[in-house]
Amino acid sequence: MRRHIIGLLKSSGIFSAFSAHDLPVCVVVGGSGQEQRDMRRSDLVQHKEKEKSAGSRTSQIVFGERQHLLRVLDSLEGTDLPIARAEQERRSLEELIHARTRELNQINTAWDEKIGLVLSADAKPEMLEKLAKQAPEEDFYLLRLISEHPRSNARTLQRLGRHPYAAIRENVARHPNADAATLTYLSKDRSQPLWYLVAFNPNTPTVLQRRLRERLKRLGESHATIR
Numbered sequence: 229m230r231r232h233i234i235g236l237l238k239s240s241g242i243f244s245a246f247s248a249h250d251l252p253v254c255v256v257v258g259g260s261g262q263e264q265r266d267m268r269r270s271d272l273v274q275h276k277e278k279e280k281s282a283g284s285r286t287s288q289i290v291f292g293e294r295q296h297l298l299r300v301l302d303s304l305e306g307t308d309l310p311i312a313r314a315e316q317e318r319r320s321l322e323e324l325i326h327a328r329t330r331e332l333n334q335i336n337t338a339w340d341e342k343i344g345l346v347l348s349a350d351a352k353p354e355m356l357e358k359l360a361k362q363a364p365e366e367d368f369y370l371l372r373l374i375s376e377h378p379r380s381n382a383r384t385l386q387r388l389g390r391h392p393y394a395a396i397r398e399n400v401a402r403h404p405n406a407d408a409a410t411l412t413y414l415s416k417d418r419s420q421p422l423w424y425l426v427a428f429n430p431n432t433p434t435v436l437q438r439r440l441r442e443r444l445k446r447l448g449e450s451h452a453t454i455r
Contacts, residue, residue: 233389287335288368288393294328297321325415336367346373360384369391375399382407394420401425408433415440 274318301321304314334341342359345351360374375388376399389400389410400406401414401422408431415426415436427440428431 231271239306259283284366285331286366286368286393288372289333289371290328290331290335294325295330297325301325330353336363336370339370342370343373346370346377349376350375351379353379353384356380359385365392368396372396372399375403378404381405382410386410397422398425402429404430407432412436 241375301318304317304321307314309317336342343362345355346359356374356377356379360371360380362375363370371388371391372393372395374384375391375396380388380403382405385403385406386409388396389406390413391397393437395421397417399413400410402425406414406429409433411426411429415423415432416425423440424444427437427444429437432440
C-alpha cells in the first residue's frame with residue numbers, strides 16, 4: 229500500500245511540476261551554485277521575514293523535503309546495490325516520505341488532493357477562492373500556487389496580498405487580476421520593494437502608477453550618477 233501511494237506521488241503533476249523554486253533556502257543549502265541561483269529572489273533577501281518563522285515548518289519546506297526524498301528513492305531503484313541494503317534503504321526512505329505526507333495533511337487536510345485541484349486545467353475562480361479561504365496561513369505552497377494562478381480573482385488576491393510570505397505578495401503585485409485597492413496597499417509594503425512591480429501592473433491607478441514610475445526613473449538616474 230505504501231509503495232502504491234509513493235508510485236502515485238511520482239506519477240502526479242505535483243511531482244513533475246517541482247523545481248528548485250519550490251524550496252526554501254534551508255532545503256537547498258549544500259546544493260549546487262546553479263540551484264541557489266534558481267531560487268526566488270524573495271526567498272534569498274527577506275531576512276527579517278525568515279527570522280520571524282525560523283522554527284516554522286510550512287508546507288513549502290515539508291513539500292520540498294518530500295520531493296528530495298522521492299528523487300533519492302528514484303535514484304536508489306536504479307542503482308545496483310546488495311538486495312538487503314537496497315531493501316533497508318528503501319524502507320527508510322518510504323517511511324520518511326510518508327512522515328512528510330502526514331505532516332502536510334496536518335497542515336491542511338487532504339493536501340495533495342487540494343494541490344491537484346489547483347493544478348487542474350478545470351480550476352475555477354470560485355474553487356480557488358474557497359481553497360485560499362480554508363487554507364491555514366502556514367500552507368505557503370498551496371497559497372503560492374493560488375497567488376500565481378491566472379484564474380485567481382480580485383477577492384482571492386486581496387486576501388493573499390496580506391500574507392506574510394514574500395513570494396505570495398510578490399505574485400499578487402504582478403497579477404493581472406489584482407484590483408486597484410490591493411495594488412495600492414502593496415505599493416506601501418515596507419518589508420520588500422513591491423512598488424516596482426505595482427508600477428507596471430496595468431490595474432494600478434494612473435496617478436499612483438505615474439508616481440511610482442517617476443520614483444523608478446529617479447532611482448535609475450541616481451544609480452547612473454554614482455557609477
